[in-house]
Amino acid sequence: MSEEEKAAYARRVKRAAQLLLVQRHRTPGVKGWELRKALGKNYMKIVKLLDSELERIGLQVKIVPEEETESLDEEARLDRARFVVTVRGRLPASDAQASGWRIDDLAALAATLAYLASRQGKAPRGEVERLLSSKLPSWRVGIVLDRFVRLGYLKEDENEVLSIGWRSRVEVDLEELAETLLTLSEEVEKPSADQGDHG
């Protein structure tokens, strides 16, 4: 590759970083068609280059397909997908709290998403409120759910049915969440079982 080509790629990678990182809309990231318009047809190559650069600072580019686009071809799906930058790896609890998250809000979101996932991604709001009332003071439950809807972690329709929101699909690995909940629950049961054996 000539120096000119390398410089051209470098400019486009910088442009891709600007498009993805700088807030332009209410929701973070950009759509694939916006990247294609700004960077050209082989924008995916630029995105992969950017991803490898971001890896050095603990970040990554994530592609979130739009719902109900499975039947479209690859190019059309990518056009409509959302490209965002997320943290690569896990965030320590102290960082989460420093960015304004209360520990009980994180717990409530974990419980809500796990429950919705077990219900094919949606459930009536009343059921979720009853579930959370076992963990949070009842006066906080509504406030917390409204916050999750506002931030995009949940969606609520006119029939008060909650579903998994776009931000959860981008930021939360539901499989990992389910695995971890199971593992932690088994850890809680195991000491109890051991004590029973000795009794």
Next chain:
Amino acid sequence: MRKPHREAAEKVQRIIHLCREVEAKGFNPFEVDVKAELETLRSLLPFWVKPSQLRLDGEALSGLSRVVELQEEWVRVRSRLRILDPETVKAIIGELSIPKLAEAFLRAWTPTVRIEMITRERLREAASYWARLKPRSNQLEEWKPPEGGEAREAADVKSLGISLGEDFEEELQRVFRSLLEEAEKAGGEISYWDFVKEETFRETVATAYMVSFLATYGYVKLVFNPLTGEMKLKPTPETAGKPKSGSSVAIPLDKSLLGGLRVERGGKSRLRPQG
């Protein structure tokens, strides 16, 4: 032969409604016995004469085929997620503490990153808003407090059974003494709701009103536990009478949250002498 036709139509409507509920509310699609419902539709076919009746039949069939798709997806998702049916999830959530649930979330969470900045459009909006804003001196002249505001507020407080005259200080001291006693029994701090909640909603509001004065004038400290969301009152006689500065806290008193309170007058209250 109207009656059998109407019954047949109602059966089909029920099938359509069931399929819609499963799809809209995420219920377990295996709760629909697709085979039995198809058999029902097959048995009702001789009743259909008009095109509108056949359309209804078609809609029910379409709904059932969507349920079958949802059943496939249900199995696919569960096998992928090692799932976790709703009852198991509820049991796990009941078992795990809040810190453990938070830990599970953090292990699965990769938050988005973005740089926030002012854009040209927002600057333009802000400049336009600034240009339309009236000078502060004009704003103060134009605003007038509602008439009878103070009198109305006093009437509202009186309706709670609180006197705003010389008795008010006495009432405040009585509530404070009660708080000291109950906090001492509870080990130095008492739950806000345990102290404020009376037999009726009116009395609860009155006690909450007095507690807000105690907090403002340094008699009591409101201690908030962010982990559990619990609020506690801690008497601070050493700072009594010294107004506190800092932020205020709004505590909603919702009848539905306080649950089971009578709305009528009567009952015991810390605001009235006992015995």
